[in-house]
Amino acid sequence: MDPKIETKHVNFYYGSVHCLKDVSLQIKEHEITALIGPSGCGKSTFLRTLNRMNDIIPGARIEGEVLLDKQNIYERSLDVVELRKRVGMVFQQPNPFPKSIFENIAFGPKMLGLSRKLNLDEVVEKSLRAAALWGEVKDNLNKSALALSGGQQQRLCIARVLAVEPEVILMDEPCSALDPASTLKIEELMQDLTKNYTIVIVTHNMLQAARVSEWTGFFLLGEMIEYGKTVDIFSRPKDKRTEDYITGRFG
Amino acid sequence: MSKMSAKSTQKLAKAFIWGSGFITVIILFLIIGYVLARGLPQISLSFLFTAPQGGLSGEGGISTAIVTTIYLVALTIAILIVPGIGAAIYLTEYAKDNWLTSIIRYGVDTLAGVPSIVFGLFGFVIFVTVLHFNFSILSGALTLVCLLLPTLIRTSEEAIKAVPRSHREAALALGSTKWQAIWHVVLPAALPGIVTGIIICIGRILGETACLYVTMGGSSAMPTSLLSGGRTLALHLFYLATETNAFEKAMATAAVLIIVILVINTIINWLSHRFQARMHGGA
Numbered sequence: 233m234d235p236k237i238e239t240k241h242v243n244f245y246y247g248s249v250h251c252l253k254d255v256s257l258q259i260k261e262h263e264i265t266a267l268i269g270p271s272g273c274g275k276s277t278f279l280r281t282l283n284r285m286n287d288i289i290p291g292a293r294i295e296g297e298v299l300l301d302k303q304n305i306y307e308r309s310l311d312v313v314e315l316r317k318r319v320g321m322v323f324q325q326p327n328p329f330p331k332s333i334f335e336n337i338a339f340g341p342k343m344l345g346l347s348r349k350l351n352l353d354e355v356v357e358k359s360l361r362a363a364a365l366w367g368e369v370k371d372n373l374n375k376s377a378l379a380l381s382g383g384q385q386q387r388l389c390i391a392r393v394l395a396v397e398p399e400v401i402l403m404d405e406p407c408s409a410l411d412p413a414s415t416l417k418i419e420e421l422m423q424d425l426t427k428n429y430t431i432v433i434v435t436h437n438m439l440q441a442a443r444v445s446e447w448t449g450f451f452l453l454g455e456m457i458e459y460g461k462t463v464d465i466f467s468r469p470k471d472k473r474t475e476d477y478i479t480g481r482f483g
Numbered sequence: 484m485s486k487m488s489a490k491s492t493q494k495l496a497k498a499f500i501w502g503s504g505f506i507t508v509i510i511l512f513l514i515i516g517y518v519l520a521r522g523l524p525q526i527s528l529s530f531l532f533t534a535p536q537g538g539l540s541g542e543g544g545i546s547t548a549i550v551t552t553i554y555l556v557a558l559t560i561a562i563l564i565v566p567g568i569g570a571a572i573y574l575t576e577y578a579k580d581n582w583l584t585s586i587i588r589y590g591v592d593t594l595a596g597v598p599s600i601v602f603g604l605f606g607f608v609i610f611v612t613v614l615h616f617n618f619s620i621l622s623g624a625l626t627l628v629c630l631l632l633p634t635l636i637r638t639s640e641e642a643i644k645a646v647p648r649s650h651r652e653a654a655l656a657l658g659s660t661k662w663q664a665i666w667h668v669v670l671p672a673a674l675p676g677i678v679t680g681i682i683i684c685i686g687r688i689l690g691e692t693a694c695l696y697v698t699m700g701g702s703s704a705m706p707t708s709l710l711s712g713g714r715t716l717a718l719h720l721f722y723l724a725t726e727t728n729a730f731e732k733a734m735a736t737a738a739v740l741i742i743v744i745l746v747i748n749t750i751i752n753w754l755s756h757r758f759q760a761r762m763h764g765g766a
Contacts, residue, residue: 285656290579317658327649330672343659343667389653396658 236261242296266441268453283319320393325384328377340396363391383414490590522738541729567635595633603694618700618712642676
């Protein structure tokens with residue numbers, strides 16, 4: 233099967249700093265790919281090249297190709313807005329808008345001009361159900377999203393992404409601000425979501441990568457050191473540096 | 484030794500800060516209390532609803548000044564809002580950090596420190612004379628717009644900057660355009676700060692005299708259009724204080740002015756809170 237996303241020799245510069253060095257990898261459809269590595273290794277930067285979120289940072293420059301269904305997303309003719317609709321993102325800190333729960337979920341469809349075609353009530357319910365949050369908030373849809381707990385807020389942010397029905401969901405350390413119980417819920421949720429979505433998750437929690445992902449890439453100092461099946465990476469890493477990292481010798 | 488001195492420094496600082504706050508409040512209450520005590524007894528329905536008669540004795544009321552003030556505030560704010568907030572959005576969201584924007588920022592900061600009479604003279608030349616708006620509410624409003632633009636731009640800029648970047652990123656990552664992110668997420672979140680800026684501007688309009696003296700004339704007649712001249716409450720107060728011996732009337736006018744400012748601030752604060760509550764889903 234063709235990869236959902238393929239990067240070819242991606243180099244990324246922030247000003248004169250070379251943050252990503254010749255990163256090539258393939259991300260399989262309907263599976264979870266985890267990117268691990270110590271802080272500052274470039275894994276988040278790499279994730280943000282996949283939906284062009286780095287575009288908004290002044291002084292950023294990218295070389296190489298990022299193919300989504302074989303189409304280079306850095307082509308001039310490509311519509312970034314359309315791309316970000318197909319490749320959604322969940323951030324490290326839960327970042328609901330200071331609006332009601334309903335308005336948070338309805339935001340994407342509204343901005344994409346879908347609110348006339350769709351029944352927003354249905355979209356909101358479906359998205360919240362898919363994010364395993366419906367039962368907890370169904371009676372309070374008009375309440376402020378900011379009144380939810382951190383874990384609920386993060387699931388709300390996932391629901392908000394689901395509402396625009398992307399193909400790929402990028403998650404940038406989605407559990408680092410959450411307690412273990414909330415983390416577990418999000419991990420279970422991710423497993424459910426692979427039925428319909430391709431997920432790429434950045435995490436510095438190696439156990440999390442081992443628990444949830446099918447594939448793992450190990451980043452170090454802007455380079456992708458090793459990429460393969462998660463079981464292989466964690467049981468018999470090929471590279472000494474990968475082994476050192478996963479056995480906790482640094483990082 | 485050093486422990487003791489740290490503790491006593493702390494105490495001293497606390498006393499100083501307390502004292503400063505206390506003195507500020509006392510001065511505030513003294514002024515407002517004095518004006519209200521002298522002015523309030525003079526206020527009556529006939530004072531509010533009759534026009535000033537002019538003359539050395541300052542006979543009559545302040546009806547025309549109230550109407551002129553309302554017109555002037557409404558017109559000035561109406562003209563001011565779009566370019567003021569627009570420039571703030573441009574500077575924060577679109578402008579690149581280069582020599583052009585630093586010149587704009589420098590200009591904005593400098594203009595904010597120019598005395599209002601200088602704007603008055605500018606307004607007199609451009610709006611009153613060259614553009615033939617004569618002494619009018621329109622000339623006064625346009626002059627005030629020039630005077631207040633820097634203030635509104637700066638306060639709005641700060642309010643917009645204070646909206647976390649994560650809100651913008653969340654909106655963009657959901658496939659919204661940059662403008663949608665600004666309009667639907669950034670501006671609503673910045674609104675309380677922007678409203679504060681507008682309140683500051685209204686306060687300055689109500690208090691301004693010098694630049695209106697040379698752009699609105701000072702007619703005590705009821706304005707019939709935006710091209711009518713007129714006098715605001717503050718300007719009327721200035722005339723009463725300098726050209727008549729009606730000191731009690733001046734105090735009454737000042738009391739009305741203070742009450743108007745309090746009422747406007749209260750209403751706008753209330754509106755802003757209501758809007759915020761709606762934004763936050765009524766929680």
